[in-house]
Amino acid sequence: MVKTLSLLTISFSILSACSHAPQKVNATFSSPSAMASSKSNSKTSKGMTSIAPNIYVDADMPTGQRKQLLQIVKYSTFEIKKFFGGMKSSPNIYACSTKKCFKKFGGISAEAKTINDDTVLLSYKGLNKTTVTHELAHAELNKRLGKSHWNKTPMWFDEGLAAYICKNPKYAKTVPSMPLSKLTSHNQWVNAVHDKKPVYNVARQAFEGWYKGVGTEGLKDLIARLKKGENLSFDKEINSVNQYSKL
Numbered sequence: 001m002v003k004t005l006s007l008l009t010i011s012f013s014i015l016s017a018c019s020h021a022p023q024k025v026n027a028t029f030s031s032p033s034a035m036a037s038s039k040s041n042s043k044t045s046k047g048m049t050s051i052a053p054n055i056y057v058d059a060d061m062p063t064g065q066r067k068q069l070l071q072i073v074k075y076s077t078f079e080i081k082k083f084f085g086g087m088k089s090s091p092n093i094y095a096c097s098t099k100k101c102f103k104k105f106g107g108i109s110a111e112a113k114t115i116n117d118d119t120v121l122l123s124y125k126g127l128n129k130t131t132v133t134h135e136l137a138h139a140e141l142n143k144r145l146g147k148s149h150w151n152k153t154p155m156w157f158d159e160g161l162a163a164y165i166c167k168n169p170k171y172a173k174t175v176p177s178m179p180l181s182k183l184t185s186h187n188q189w190v191n192a193v194h195d196k197k198p199v200y201n202v203a204r205q206a207f208e209g210w211y212k213g214v215g216t217e218g219l220k221d222l223i224a225r226l227k228k229g230e231n232l233s234f235d236k237e238i239n240s241v242n243q244y245s246k247l
């Protein structure tokens with residue numbers, strides 16, 4: 001358990017300056033879900049209490065907020081199902097209502113983070129519909145891509161999809177484009193966020209322009225081709241139908 005917490009600390013700290021960048025870690029990673037399942041018949045895990053299947057909160061979270069969180073997760077799950085035509089992932093959600101709880105997981109300023117396809121960590125700032133929907137979108141995309149393929153997906157595509165589905169008004173504004181090739185890796189993304197570039201908007205508008213042309217079937221086709229081993233270029237795919245073709 002100590003090992004698990006320290007890994008979580010490292011992961012969350014890396015993302016401290018970035019609200020939503022998902023983390024994809026290798027198979028040796030031991031997620032909080034492993035912590036929870038290792039304690040069979042237990043309703044708690046490292047001070048986090050289960051309030052519904054796959055949903056854990058800290059002991060300080062008031063009853064009203066717990067109920068609200070359940071409603072938010074219900075709403076977000078509905079949004080994910082609507083977009084993808086179903087939901088294949090069922091990540092464990094760990095929600096902190098206090099700074100103290102969030103610090104225990106190594107969090108500083110991030111709102112939330114998704115690890116692989118099975119874990120969503122929410123800070124006290126991330127207990128809202130847009131953040132939860134955003135994170136569940138990352139988990140669902142990862143689940144559909146599978147471990148062998150999620151690292152082949154550029155950050156801008158991953159974030160663009162999540163930013164589009166979550167309908168956060170912050171990301172809705174159209175901004176001057178920037179080269180997507182500079183937003184491919186996790187480090188490139190985090191650095192651009194550090195530099196206060198409007199990358200969530202850039203990614204959202206690139207994804208949206210493409211998605212409006214191809215729809216959910218186009219997205220599923222892209223995932224299927226990737227999983228078949230096709231060495232596809234996301235930039236080219238997007239540019240083939242995207243109004244932001246000069247990205």
Ligand SMILES: [Zn+2]
Nearest residue numbers: 020021022162
């Ligand atoms: Zn994100």
